Amino acid sequence: MKYIKAGNVLPDEVIKLIQEYIDGELIYIPRKDGKQKAWGEKSGTRESLKKRNEQIYNEYKSGASVAELSKAHYLSEQSIRRVISQEKAIFSNSFHNHI
DSSP: OOOOOHHHHSOHHHHHHHHHHOSSOOOOOOOOTTOOOOTTTTTSHHHHHHHHHHHHHHHHHTTOOHHHHHHHHTOOHHHHHHHHHHHHHHHHHHHHHTO
């Protein structure tokens, strides 16, 4: 999230009204309903994690052990198991939806 100078986008009367409530402090103005972005959507983190998880699952299906994947991806074995479980569920759901 980047900051925008209020004087560049708001009329003076709106700025003065806001100053009555918050004078010189930072304020967050949320997006309109229905315009919110999901976590990691803007930064690309969500897509990056999706690709990483798919890679982990493919490596697992190719014979890599949970311990090997844990070391290779710097994640706990529990996290690797969770990724594998989630990816199996995604694969299973997409497979059943195509039948």
